[in-house]
Amino acid sequence: MQRVLADRPRVITASVGHAWDLPENTFGAAYAKFMGKRNFSPDDRPPVRFMDTEELTYVATRAREIHDFWHVLFKLPTNVLGESALKIVEFQQTYLPMCFLSVIGGTIRLNPFKRDVLLRDYMPWALKAGRASSDLMCIYYEEHFHEDLADVRNKWGIIPAPATDGGTKLK
Numbered sequence: 001m002q003r004v005l006a007d008r009p010r011v012i013t014a015s016v017g018h019a020w021d022l023p024e025n026t027f028g029a030a031y032a033k034f035m036g037k038r039n040f041s042p043d044d045r046p047p048v049r050f051m052d053t054e055e056l057t058y059v060a061t062r063a064r065e066i067h068d069f070w071h072v073l074f075k076l077p078t079n080v081l082g083e084s085a086l087k088i089v090e091f092q093q094t095y096l097p098m099c100f101l102s103v104i105g106g107t108i109r110l111n112p113f114k115r116d117v118l119l120r121d122y123m124p125w126a127l128k129a130g131r132a133s134s135d136l137m138c139i140y141y142e143e144h145f146h147e148d149l150a151d152v153r154n155k156w157g158i159i160p161a162p163a164t165d166g167g168t169k170l171k
Contacts, residue, residue, distance in 0.1 A: 008058055009142055011042045011065035019145050027072070027152045028145025034072045042068070062137070063094075069141050073153060074129060075160040080106050081114050085122040085161060092130020094137065121162055129159040 009015060019028035020036075035042065045064055051057040067086070074089060076082040084106035091099035107115055134156040144152050153160065 004140055013043050025148050027149045030072045030149045073158045080109050085126050088126035089130040092127055133157045
């Protein structure tokens with residue numbers, strides 16, 4: 001984390017745009033495909049506000065910016081079920097109350113079937129995955145874009161999410 005705090009890399013198009021040119025099996029290419037499929041741009045995030053120091057502002061900004069990397073690494077969609085599952089991983093990693101509150105809010109929005117899937121399948125997985133992983137806030141992700149995605153997951157102890165929700169494919 002010291003290098004990340006010292007260098008303060010940003011996940012913006014200028015610094016991650018090269019991911020589109022990387023081989024298909026790489027972490028960077030998987031990130032580019034994830035962002036492109038959803039028509040997301042790393043430049044579209046609103047700025048972090050209401051922080052006491054410049055360092056806290058950067059840490060909060062970095063947490064927002066690496067969220068999409070976590071979607072790629074854990075193989076989670078950007079629907080309410082996927083976001084709720086990822087927030088459980090984030091809570092396990094950071095113990096930030098906002099993550100826990102997001103899970104509660106997301107759970108309320110789910111229909112009973114998907115709520116059951118979240119609580120029965122994804123919550124135990126997410127708690128285990130969050131514990132098993134390296135300290136994901138401390139990784140200089142941009143330096144690993146050229147590496148094989150499976151190798152990156154293995155190196156950081158990433159356990160990808162279950163592929164289905166009660167027998168139906170996640171979207």
